Amino acid sequence: MTDITLPALAAALALGYFAGSIPFGVLVTKLAGAGDLRAIGSGNIGATNVLRTGRKGLAAATLIGDMLKATVAVLAASALFGPTAGLAAGAAAFVGHVFPVWLGFRGGKGVATYLGALLGVAWPVALAFAAVWLIVAKATRYSSASALAASLAAPILLAVTSGWLTASAFAVMTAGLWLFHRENIARLLAGRESRIGDKGGASPSRGG
Secondary structure, eight states, X not given: OOOOOHHHHHHHHHHHHHHHTOOHHHHHHHHTTOOOGGGSTXXXXXXXXXXXXXXXXXXXXXXXXXXXXXXXXXXXXXXXXXXXXXXXXXXXXXXXXXXXXXXXXXXXOOHXXXXXXXXXXXXXXXXXXXXXXXXXXXXXXXXXXXXXXXXXXXXXXXXXXXXXXXXXXXXXXXXXXXXHTHHHHHHHHHTOOOOTTOTTOOOTTTOO
16 A cells, blocks of 8 residues: 655645645635634634634534545545555545645644544544534534544454554544543633533634
8 A cells, every 4th residue: 555656755745735725615605695604703714713703514614624624635535546546545645634735734623534543544533523522522522522533433343353553644634633632631621611502612813
């Protein structure tokens, strides 16, 4: 699974990065007349912050868009250059979402895009990720805790089902996801994190 040429790798990384950079949250809220998402709630461009506009349909559209941009990148790169290129494209899409070229490299925290990349690489593990997310969310009502727990489970499952390369790539992405959620982690430890469904519960630190 490691046989890939440098030009193919570069093309896969570029494809993934530019696909990941598409800011669906910003686009759908502007098109729907909901204003600039970056000036709403936490300022984050992901579905959790879109939900703070009170428009559940827009939040769902953002979640689907942020997922599928990574899934499409993985599948396209895999079809063109092979599975290693698909894995590279998925990781690059995650980076693109967090550091989008179109928004001055200030993006989201990458949970939906992580899941979308996982869906393209190993869909059974993506289902497990979603299951862990839902279980933790049901128990705690913390979106951030749900994402953190699910992202820990994914590389472990991948190590069993998909091999060391895929598991290692997602382990690095998990480390990044935890790093980007460091302020959420601090609020969780302090008991000040917003819960799912809270009205106006956004922190000024771009949480969610």
